[in-house]
Amino acid sequence: MKTRLLNVWSVLKLPLVAILVGFVVGAFCIMLAGSNPLTAYAALLKGSLASLPSFGETLYKVTPILLTGLAAAIGFRCGLFNIGGEGQYVVAAIATVGVAWSFQGLPHFILVPILLITGALVGGVWGGIAGILKAKRGINEVITTIMLNWTALYLSNYLVRTLLNPSRLLDKLPSGHTVAVPEAARLMKLKVIIPAFGYSSAHTGIFIAIGVAVLMWFILFKTTLGYEIRAVGFNPTASEYGGISSAKNTFLAMFISGGLAGLAGAIQIMGLVYMVNQSPELPGYGFTGLCVALVGLSHPLGCIPAALLFGILDNGSRQMQLAGIPKEINAIISAVILVFVAGALLLKYINVYFEKKRGAGKPRFKEVREV
Amino acid sequence: MSGVTVIAVIASAIRLATPLLLSALGGVFSERSGVVNIGLEGIMIFGAFFSVLFTHITGNAWIGVVAAIIFGIVMAALLAVVSINLKGNQIIAGTAVNLLAAALTAFFLELIWHRSGSTPICPDMLTSNPIRVLEKLPVIGDLFKQFTPFIYIAIVLTFVTYYILWKTPWGLHVRAVGEHPKAADTVGIGVYKTRWICVLLSGVLAGLSGACLSIGTVGLFREGMVAGKGFIALAAMVFGKWHPIGAMGASFFFGICLAIQIQAQSFGLDVPGEFLAMVPYVATIIVLIGVVGKAVAPKADGQPYEKDEA
Numbered sequence: 001m002k003t004r005l006l007n008v009w010s011v012l013k014l015p016l017v018a019i020l021v022g023f024v025v026g027a028f029c030i031m032l033a034g035s036n037p038l039t040a041y042a043a044l045l046k047g048s049l050a051s052l053p054s055f056g057e058t059l060y061k062v063t064p065i066l067l068t069g070l071a072a073a074i075g076f077r078c079g080l081f082n083i084g085g086e087g088q089y090v091v092a093a094i095a096t097v098g099v100a101w102s103f104q105g106l107p108h109f110i111l112v113p114i115l116l117i118t119g120a121l122v123g124g125v126w127g128g129i130a131g132i133l134k135a136k137r138g139i140n141e142v143i144t145t146i147m148l149n150w151t152a153l154y155l156s157n158y159l160v161r162t163l164l165n166p167s168r169l170l171d172k173l174p175s176g177h178t179v180a181v182p183e184a185a186r187l188m189k190l191k192v193i194i195p196a197f198g199y200s201s202a203h204t205g206i207f208i209a210i211g212v213a214v215l216m217w218f219i220l221f222k223t224t225l226g227y228e229i230r231a232v233g234f235n236p237t238a239s240e241y242g243g244i245s246s247a248k249n250t251f252l253a254m255f256i257s258g259g260l261a262g263l264a265g266a267i268q269i270m271g272l273v274y275m276v277n278q279s280p281e282l283p284g285y286g287f288t289g290l291c292v293a294l295v296g297l298s299h300p301l302g303c304i305p306a307a308l309l310f311g312i313l314d315n316g317s318r319q320m321q322l323a324g325i326p327k328e329i330n331a332i333i334s335a336v337i338l339v340f341v342a343g344a345l346l347l348k349y350i351n352v353y354f355e356k357k358r359g360a361g362k363p364r365f366k367e368v369r370e371v
Numbered sequence: 372m373s374g375v376t377v378i379a380v381i382a383s384a385i386r387l388a389t390p391l392l393l394s395a396l397g398g399v400f401s402e403r404s405g406v407v408n409i410g411l412e413g414i415m416i417f418g419a420f421f422s423v424l425f426t427h428i429t430g431n432a433w434i435g436v437v438a439a440i441i442f443g444i445v446m447a448a449l450l451a452v453v454s455i456n457l458k459g460n461q462i463i464a465g466t467a468v469n470l471l472a473a474a475l476t477a478f479f480l481e482l483i484w485h486r487s488g489s490t491p492i493c494p495d496m497l498t499s500n501p502i503r504v505l506e507k508l509p510v511i512g513d514l515f516k517q518f519t520p521f522i523y524i525a526i527v528l529t530f531v532t533y534y535i536l537w538k539t540p541w542g543l544h545v546r547a548v549g550e551h552p553k554a555a556d557t558v559g560i561g562v563y564k565t566r567w568i569c570v571l572l573s574g575v576l577a578g579l580s581g582a583c584l585s586i587g588t589v590g591l592f593r594e595g596m597v598a599g600k601g602f603i604a605l606a607a608m609v610f611g612k613w614h615p616i617g618a619m620g621a622s623f624f625f626g627i628c629l630a631i632q633i634q635a636q637s638f639g640l641d642v643p644g645e646f647l648a649m650v651p652y653v654a655t656i657i658v659l660i661g662v663v664g665k666a667v668a669p670k671a672d673g674q675p676y677e678k679d680e681a
Contacts (some may be wrong), residue, residue, distance in 0.1 A: 080486055146602055
């Protein structure tokens with residue numbers, strides 16, 4: 001029992017320390033702004049967890065970043081950096097609006113699955129482009145996914161301005177957002193089921209997200225597909241010798257990863273915002289997803305508490321602002337956690353990795369570099 | 372299209388290309404030594420903010436430029452520590468730099484000016500042409516009227532970068548470290564030291580690029596003013612095949628796309644602006660695929676180097 005606990009501690013130590021460091025740096029910044037960190041953090045917790053409606057708001061913030069976190073996590077498990085979660089989210093969101101508008105006559109229980117599948121497929125295809133380029137031509141997925149993020153943003157802005165604009169579809173004045181999705185396409189609010197959720201915007205999307213997290217855990221750890229994806233992530237050359245195609249699994253992992261980020265986009269549209277706005281910037285869910293995956297140790301179930309943490313940081317910032325603390329503190333805390341995770345956590349992994357390799361008397365350098 | 376419009380578009384393209392070029396040169400240094408620099412965007416944000424802050428404090432925009440360089444180095448040092456010494460993942464480190472820079476500048480904005488969104492206009496800017504003689508040239512004289520000091524700096528630095536990396540022994544060392552760090556280490560080239568210098572140089576250049584965006588263009592800092600320009604710079608570096616002269620060509624090409632996008636209406640061009648905005652990204656993917664001459668990254672780009680201790 002004791003060794004088991006020690007094992008759990010050795011795994012959780014680094015993300016927990018990273019979070020602690022993040023909050024300590026945050027406390028320092030709060031003092032710099034002339035406030036008391038304890039008051040600030042009390043406001044943070046009060047604003048995000050103290051009542052059912054505020055917890056509901058937190059759940060609403062958790063929903064998209066849990067899904068983009070899972071997207072990043074499955075990429076990591078296959079040794080891939082999908083930093084294209086942003087773009088996959090964006091294309092899926094705009095596609096959801098388009099499809100919902102085209103099929104607006106359909107009843108709720110048929111339209112909702114159609115839209116979820118649309119979002120996942122469109123996001124999957126957007127991620128799959130980077131996957132194919134990596135698998136077939138060895139092109140670094142980091143660069144392609146960055147490029148596809150911005151391509152997606154401008155494509156979405158174009159569709160918002162033209163095809164899906166209220167001026168085209170509803171004979172209204174041109175506006176900076178698309179038409180709203182029909183009632184039948186909207187996910188149910190939690191407050192309809194449990195009135196105690198009050199003003200909160202939480203919707204049933206959170207159950208979908210948690211369900212998907214469990215499903216991803218099952219796929220990654222209990223199926224052949226998951227085993228192959230992890231094998232390729234662990235050592236592509238060795239898996240190739242074992243008959244596991246690294247090209248196929250690279251593509252599949254990017255497709256699934258894109259699909260998860262796309263699902264986030266679809267659910268965000270169906271759950272609360274109902275339309276897409278023109279935007280000069282990427283929405284940021286994909287990057288937060290990277291933080292979620294890293295703090296969640298790239299484990300689908302670990303992503304749940306990690307997403308909750310970043311949801312609390314996001315939602316609590318309003319209450320902190322009311323207490324006179326700049327809202328940017330929370331973004332600083334998130335960024336510091338990421339810096340620490342990038343430095344310390346991966347250092348640890350890499351050291352363990354090298355220790356193992358050294359033990360086996362193998363060379364300590366990864367000489368093969370594709371691009 | 373009249374001659375005046377052509378000059379206007381070219382001038383606008385050059386002005387828009389300059390921050391991209393400066394940052395892309397930073398990317399060339401960093402990546403040639405084997406460190407992927409996704410954090411260019413964040414370093415630019417830092418440079419843009421601190422150049423404005425110090426211009427406000429001192430009233431002299433050139434001191435603002437120096438501040439941009441210094442704080443660019445500070446941000447780059449964070450990337451260097453994580454990715455070189457701690458052997459952390461360079462992509463995550465770069466992403467962290469981007470998020471941290473955006474959050475910190477927004478925080479400082481709130482702390483110093485008690486407002487969010489943007490700073491007041493600076494008392495001094497660097498938006499006028501420093502070399503007046505060139506304006507007297509026939510035909511292209513009007514072009515130079517639009518030039519800022521940053522344009523001259525960027526052009527000079529492009530050739531300086533080329534000279535350093537391809538014509539000096541140290542440049543050869545840098546490229547060796549980026550291609551095969553172990554071999555470089557074996558012949559006595561300090562891998563860590565070389566990478567550190569290169570990453571800090573990318574901080575200098577991306578910091579300058581940030582100053583170019585703020586005090587070299589609008590004279591203030593606005594949240595979200597960098598809005599992906601660091602990533603276009605990254606695209607310019609890849610499109611230019613990790614080469615300074617190539618990066619210059621790529622930046623100019625991207626600048627023309629942006630300039631046409633801005634001025635499309637003035638000469639009745641009916642191309643949706645969004646598609647012009649997409650060109651840099653799509654073009655970069657096409658170049659990577661290898662349709663028009665394949666772009667290949669330095670071999671050890673992105674790989675942390677583990678020194679053999681014993």
